Amino acid sequence: MQRQPLPKQLDARKLCVSAAEISAIVSVSELPRFASGLASDVGEVLADIQLYRDEQGFYRIDGKASAAVNVSCERCLQPMPIEVVAEFALAIVWTEEQAKALPKSLDPVILGEELLELDELLQDELIVSTPFVNYHDKSDCKTAAPVDYPAPEGAGSEEKGDSPFSVLGSLKPRD
Ligand SMILES: [Zn+2]
Structure with missing residues (x-):
């Protein structure tokens, strides 16, 4: 299916009754709440959404x-590139009470007579799916901080009671 620009507002219940599929593309710069948690607003979001009434x-x-x-x-x-993937199974309800009564497998979308703001919904889902902290692989990281080399053997272990001769002994060349 050809991707369309993301529709911003939907008559969601009506689309559920008629069963609709949306295959959309939207640039990250059009999703400012999502973009604000990123290093840049460069990138695109591909969204595939089904609206329907279940059994x-x-x-x-x-x-x-x-x-x-x-x-x-x-x-x-x-900056480091990552892929954020959000998968969701939502049910439209009218009230908080109905939201609480939903099966655990479904998350509520509380919606009255107003249109559904699809871009807001998408941003909510993307934001919760974005990891809070991210690190490059060590080999890709541009850090100037010291690398964690393993300590040389014996470093830091001070043995007490060594005689001066044992130090001399260790300096003697082996032949
Ligand atoms: Zn890094």
Whole structure:
């Protein structure tokens, strides 16, 4: 399916009744809350979303969004590329009470008569799926901090009671 620009607002319940699929692409720069947690707003989000009524009658919004973005490495503070993948299984409800009554497998979207702000929903899902702290692999990291070489053998172990001769002995060339 051809990807369309992300629709910002949806009559979500109506689309669930008619069963709709959305295959969208949106640039990260159009998702400012998501972008604010990243190293840059460069990148695109691919979103595949299904709206339908399930066998239990729930109004469902299921989908997956993936974004190739840059976050900051916590060690060297340089950008590093990661893929953020958000997968969600949501049910539209009217009230907080209905939200609490949902099966554990579903997360609520509390929605009244207003239109669903799909870009806000997508940002919520992407933000919770973005890892808080990120580190380059050590070999890729631009850090100036000392590398953790293993300590030389015997370093730091001071044996008490050594006679001066044992030091001399260790200096004697072996032949
Ligand atoms: Zn780094």
